[in-house]
Amino acid sequence: MKSLFMLTLLAANLTSNSVFAEESNDKVAFQPVAGIVVPMGGAVRGDNDELRQRLVDLAGGKGAKFVVIPTSSGSPQVTGENAAHELRRRGAQVEVLKIAPQWPGENLESARRAAADPENVAKIRAANGVYFTGGAQERYADVLNPNGVASPVLQAVRELQARGGVVAGTSAGAAIMSHVMFRDALNPLLVLKGLLRDGKEIERGLGFAGEEIFIDQHFLKRGRIGRLLAAMLAKGYKIGLGIDENTAAVIRGTDVEIVGATGALLIDLRDATVGAGPVNVSNIRISYLDNGDHYDLAKAQASVFPAKRDKGELKFRQPDFVPELENPRLDFPDILGENAIQRALSQLVDGNRDHVVGFAFSLLPAKGDPAPDLGFEFLLRRDERTRAWESTGIDGKDYSVFNARLDVRPIRMATPHYQAW
Template sequence: MQINLLIKAAAALLLAAAQPASASAAPIAGPVHLAGTAIIIGGALKYDNDVVWKRIVDAAGGPGARFAVFATAAAKPERSAAQIVAALNAQGARAEAIPVAPRWDGVDLQANLNDAALLAKVAGAQGVFFSGGAQELIVDTLQPSGEPTAMLKAIWSVFNRGGVVAGTSAGAAIMSTTMFRDAQDALQVMKGDLRRGKEIDRGLGFTGPHLFVDQHFLKRGRIGRMLPLMQAEGYKLGLGVEENSAALLRGDEMEVLGAKGVMLVDLAQASTDPGLAGFNLRNAQLSYLESGDRHNFTSGLTTVSAQKLAGHLIDQKAAGFQPFFSNQPFILDILGDTAIVNAMSHLLDSPHAELLGLAFNGRSQGSDNRPDLGFEFRLHKGEGSRGWFSAAAGGENYTVLRLRLDVLPVVIKRPFYTPLNGSR
């Protein structure tokens, strides 16, 4: 009898472990279902990152898969294309550079865009890879004035029959229907610099009309520019990919690959106050997924990696919850390098209900006539906020699900500080 009870208990534990990690939480859903495979790389992809390079080739059919490499965005396209071709071929691909780039020396760009032999090579490939550089060069070359060239149609034919379109940095920026064209200062975007043809432009749209994509996301604090664009353009779902990391999207599934992770931004329940004189947002939902984590856009469920499941569950509602952090820091530069995800991890693994941060630089530059304008970021816990921690990879690795974010415009009084007791 006792043995039977033990068997039943073990079976129940196995069944529970097999359930999606977020099955009890409200889903992050979105109408995303791709015809082909989009592999979005956050930039700074190292050539020894075999996990990402191999998955790119495997997704296109494995060794022998033909790839067309476009270094259209690159400052030195011949060199960039050669490096990418070598990295793909090292994983067994048959990659070839397509000389379609405005900065490619000695190339007739318009002739190559319509060259029958090149078009046939691209259309017959199993995968297409876009390099980094300046994303405006990609859209201006392949989609001038919003109209697709014959070369872009050939690329779409690869994707529509189930092939791979991969891109790093600039090659990732063009994946959604709208992209950042030239918006290096995230805080300026929050202050209102969001002009079509200047800061933003039309992308190529491989991720469909409902998912916005940005890259170099944590390193460059780009949560600050993603939120205003999503609000202005009506996106409910955003994907920010970190450097040397990738999101592999196939059908309605996403898998995270590489060194770090991705941020999922959900504005389905978010609201704004039009009476406030500045960008503001309430009840955005943020989730941070790391390598090995998966997300289904139809069900909205996130399944964490086996490594995280073997680690430590962080759930304030769980019996015996013991937070690692006890302090409640104020983040002075929430748009700093990895600051937003560090704040999310800290809040989740603490007993506190909220954590505050500030986005502010105090400089008057360009069209900015409001140097005293800043933004308060209020991260707080809500229904379904939980996560996992693992030190198995040698660092402090968190997966964080469903924290809430409010953004409020604030006026920063200056000087920020004065000398103590009048000393200088």
């Protein structure tokens, strides 16, 4: 591939500490998000009581009224009832709306009619919260917002949000929270190389999270930082939020709170500089927000979970700092691999070097790869703005990392990449 999108970026400064903000004279105002928006990264376990109970509590507690919209699901009856069951277990009153082209006996046209049905609109208007299930997110766009025209059901959800209601969604239901979403982009490396076509890999979302945040799901588990970054650059987004599985981001006004089993990655391009050619960008600010952490997007201020804060900040700037991580790694050959970016950030703040390098490329290029010899270097650095905390959990150390620096540049790989010894 010879070229990617020509990109323009605005500047950012999302910094953090236990309550840490960096002064800036050119802060960009962040528009508060209406209502309470809860994108979940997918694969939310039934035993994740903290997350599921939080949904009900945010909607008013016991007796809160939810509607479940399973439009995206390939088995909407089962998916919808499973979601309803989990909410009912926590005290909510729930009704599943039959708005799904894959519902037995239904199709795209009948689903669109259901999305205009006054009875469904009335049920949403009587509710405190809406829950969008997982599946294929393009079905939400095709049924609820065809050609960018909001259906009566979508308009009713927006009205619910405007009056302070809860709009939650998991997996596909999280993807739709942005104004722009991924439609079908399952190979992050190809997206990073420029395979990002409107109506193919990228699509209109439903926009509940406002115009300034791009949201992606299954994020750490599926190594999606490459595709998130490429989409943000192509579409002019300043803030990206990648939410991991079994985890949610609770967005209220300008505050983001992480709830769940792991965490989320916050990508900030407001101070970034873009170079020529394929994705070539420096001074990205990257933060890993763990369970219980908050980030205020307007104040550029983060607060770490109290138990972590009490344990103390990692002192990697001090000359007597002793890293605790064993077997320090010098590089990450597959930075787009499962949890690789999170592990690289952990190594950065609790390792013996002030930088970590990762690479994105394919030894065996996929069909349709526009540039088999194109790869990318991901250089993570800790600098004067970086802050970090850790706590010891069941699965080892759970880090919060705020405001590390990331530079990404294209590199040419040798072809063939390997040969017999």
